[in-house]
Amino acid sequence: PCHLQDPASVMCYLAGVAWFMGLAFEPFTLRTYMSENAMGSTMVEERFPAGERALATGREFAAHKKKVGGMPVDWLVKTMQSRGLEVFTQSFTRKLPFPDENKERYMVRGTNVYGILRAPRAPRTEALVLSAPCSEGNNNNQAVGLLLGLAQYFRSQIHWAKDIIFLVNEHDLIGMQAWLEGYHHTNTTGGDWSPLQGRGGSIQAALSLELSSDVITSLDLVLEGLNGQLPNLDLANLFYAFCQKIGVLCTIQGKLQRNDWDTTSGYSHAAQTMMLMVLKQASGRPWGDHGLFLRYHIEAASIRGINSFRQYKTDTTTIGRLLEGMYRKLNNLLERLHQSYFFYLMPSLSRFVSIGYYMPAFGLLAVILLLRALDLWVQLGASPPGTEDGVPSSPGVLSILTPVVISHMTGVALYTLPILSQEMAVQHFPVSETEAVVLTAIAIYTAGLALPHNTHRLLQGEGTEEGWRVLKLVALLYLAVLLGCTALINFSLGFILALSLVPIAAFITPHTPKALSAAIMVLLSPGCTLLYCVFVFQELQETPVSLQDGWMLFLSVISQGILDHALYGSLVYPLLALLIYPCWLLLWNILFWK
C-alpha cells in the first residue's frame, strides 16, 4: 500500500546508514588473525645489520640523481651488479591524453631498473618483488638505499626459495604500469615499452617502500589499489604481526590505533579511519605503487615511513629487520595468499569488518529501490486495460525511449568530449590543457540540466501519467542493477553513490514541489557528491581546506580521474560518465515531466 512506502523507505535508509556507522564500533568488529598456515610457524631471528650503510648508499643515490637530473641508470646498474644481482633495464614512453599538473608535458619518458636475486636452491618458478620509487627532489632516497642494502644482505643468505626482484621504477605509477605490462606480456593501456630481458617466475607478493627520512616514528600501511581492489588481509596481518614483534609503531590511514573504544572520541577515531579507507577505496586510484599489482592477482601493499613529532624514533636497521622478517615469511608461502578475506574494511590495523558484515548496509539501501519498483509495477498493473498490451503501446515506447537515448548520449559526450576538444578550447580560451579538459567536463555536466526542456520540445504531444511511471520503473531497476554490480566490485563506491542517489530515486515524481526537488537533486547529484567527498576527505585527514582551495582540489580530482582512466584503466570515470550520470539525468527528466 502506498501510504506505508514512505516510512518504510526512510526506515530502511536510516537503518542502512546506522549499520554502516556501527561497523566502526569495536565490539562489532573482529580481531585480525593470520589465516595462512604457511606463514605462521617459523621462528626467525632477523639479523639485518647494515642500516647505516644503507643510508650512505641512499645519499650516494641522491647525489647521482641530482647530477643526472632524473634516474641515475648507470650508477644503479653498477651498484646492483656489484651486489650480485642480475640487472636489467626497461625503457618506456607514455603519451598522456593531456598534460597534468605534475608532468606538464604530453610525453613521459623513463627507465625502470630491476635486479633479480636468484634463489640458490630452487627452480625459478616463483618470485617476490620489493620496489622503491625514484622520485624527484629529496624524496625516497632512503628507500632506494635500504632496498640496495637489503639486496646485499639477502644475497648472502641461503634460504631463499623464491627469486626476489628489486625494482626501482621511475615516474611512480607510469613506470610501474610499464614494468608490470612488460612482465606479464599484456598491453591494455596503450603504452610503449621495451620488452623485459629477464624474468623471475610468477610473482607471489610485492611490497613497495617509501622512506624519505633517516629516522622515522611510525610506519604507515597503504592497502587501497586500482579500482578499489584490496590485497588479501593476510598481508596486512603479516605487517601488523611484525610491527608488534619488532616494536615499531604502525598506523593505517596515518592514524594510530586507540584502546578506548567505549568512549565517544575513541569511536569517532575508529569511524574516521574507516571513512578514510572508504573514501580512498571509492576513488578507484591506486594510493601507492603497489596498487597496480593487484590487477594481476599479486598481493601487494605499500609501506610508508612517517617522521612526525613523537619521542621514540626507529632507525633504518629496524626497518630493514622488519622487511627481512616479512620476506622470510612470504618466502614460506606454498601457494598464493587466498585464505583470508579479499573484501574488508579496517577501522584500525588490528580490527577488520568482512564483506558479510558490511554488505547488509548496502543491501538495505538497495531494497528501497526494489520496493519502489514493485510498488510502481503494481500501480501500472492496476491501470485501465487499454494499455495492457505487454510492454507499453506504440506512443508510449517512443516517449520512454527518447529520454533514455538522450541521457546516454549526454553521458557519451561527457566521456569523450573533454579530451577530444581540449585543443579547440585552448585556442579560444586562456586556459591550460588540464583546465580545459576539466572545465569542459563540468560544462557538459551542467548542460545536462537543461535537457528536460529540450526533450519536451522534441517530443510532440505530452507525456502521460503512465509514461513517467514506466520511465521511473526503468530508472529504478537500472540504478539498482548498476549499484549492485558496482558494490560487488568496489563496495565503497557503490555505497557512497547509493547514499546520495537512493533518496532522490525513491522520492522524485513530477508532483513534488519543483524548485525544492530540483535543488535537492542538484545537491545530491554525482558531481556534488564528489565535491562533498573532497571536503570530507580533507577534514578527516586533519588538513581542512577553505572553499577556494577545496574547489581547486575538486578540479584536480576530476583531472586525475580522467588521467587514471586513460593511463591505468581505472573504471570510476567511465562508470560515472557513461552509466551513473545518465541514470541521474533520467530522474531529472522525470522531475520535469509534463
Add this chain to the structure above:
Amino acid sequence: MAAPLTLLLIVAVTIRAVLFRSSLAELIPERVEVVSPLNAWKRVVEGLALLDLGVSPYAGDVFHETPLIIYFFHFVIDYAEIVFMVMTRLVGCVFLLQFRKQKYALEAERYPLDCLELIRTPKEMYYIPLKVAMFYLLNPFTILSCVAKSTCGLNNAVIALFILCTVKGSSLMSAIFLALATYQSIYPLTLFAPALLYLLQRLYIPVNWQRSSFWLFTTQYTFMYLGSLCVMVCLSFFLLSSWDFLSSVYGFILSVPDLTPNIGLFWYFFAEMFEHFRLFFICVFQINVFFYTIPLSIKLKEHPIFLIFMQIAIISIFKSYPTVGDIALYMAFLPAWNHLYRFLRNIFLVSVVLLACSALFPVLWHLWIYAGSANSNFYYAITLLFNVAQILLVSDYFYAYLRREHHLTHGLYLKRKDGSEATLVLK
C-alpha cells in the same frame, strides 16, 4: 508495414556495423556467455586453416561444427561479417512473414460471448510480426551473438526457415529444414512432433491411431525427414572422405567433454563428477532435454505453434552448450503471445532477475578469473538463477496459455458451484 520494417532493418544494421568497427569487437567473441566451443568463430577459422592445409578439420579437437558449415564458410570467408548480418536480417524477415496468417478464423465461432475480450482482434495482430522482428533484431543478446560471429546465428536462421515452411504448409521444405537443423545440432529433433502435428492439423487429418490417413502422412513426413538427414550426412562424408565428423560433432554435443564455463547447467556439475558416475549423469541430463516432448505434445496437440515455442525454449535452457543467441530465438516469439499478458503472474520478477543476472555475469566472471576474489561457485550461482528465471518464464507462459484455453471453453468469470468467484491454479 514496409516503412517501419525498413527503419527497423536500418537501425539494426547500423548498430551491428558500429559495434563491428569498435574496440568491443575483440572483446565480445571472447565472452563465454556469447560463444561456446560449438559455435565460436575462432574455432571455425581454425577449422578452415586446417582444411586449407589438407588436414582433417576435426584433428586436434578444436573444431566442432558440421562439414557443411565449413564448406559454406570456405566460400564466404571474406564476407564473414556481412554473412552474419544477412543471417540475422533473414531471421527477422522470416519471423515477419510467418505471423501474417493467424489462427483467428479457426477460433472465432466456438466460444461463449463473454470471452470476446480474450480473442485477439485483427487490428492487434497487425503489429505482431513487426514486434517479433523488433524483439529479435534489437535484442542485445542477438546483437552480441552477431558481433561475436557465432554460428548460432546460422542455426537460428535454419530453425526460423523451418518454422516458416511449416506454417506455410509445405511439408517437403519443412522436413528438409528440420533435417538441416538436426544435422547442425541434435536437439531440434524434438521439433519433429510439433511440425507433424501442425501439418496434420492444416490438412485436417485428425490425430487418431486408427485412421490410415494419419499413418500415411506420418510415414510420408518421416521418410522425407530421414531421407534429407541421410543425404546431408552422406554429403558430409563425401566432402571430407571420413566419418570422424560424427564423433567430433555429435559425440561432442552428447558426451560434453569440454567443461568451459557457460550459461548452461552442465559444466559445474560435470567438473565435480566422479568418472564412475559420469555416463549415468550424461544420460540423465541429455534425456532431460528430449523427455518433455511427450507430455507437452499430448497436452498441446491442438496448439502446435505454442508447442514449437515451448520446445525451442526447453532446448535453449537444457542443451549442453547454450549461449545467449539461443535464448534470443525463443524470446523473439514472446510478442506473439501478447494476449496472454493478463494471465501472467511472475513477469516482473522474471524480467528483473534476467536483467540482474545478465549484468552480473561479466562482474562475477571478472571477480573470479581476474581479481581472484570469487570462485566458480559464484558464477554458477548466477547461472542457476538465470536458468531458474528462464524456466519460470516458460512455465508462466504455459500456465497463461492453458488458462486462456480454459476460459475460452468455460467462460471468463468462473463461478464455483455456490456462485462465488473462483480462481484457477496450475497443479
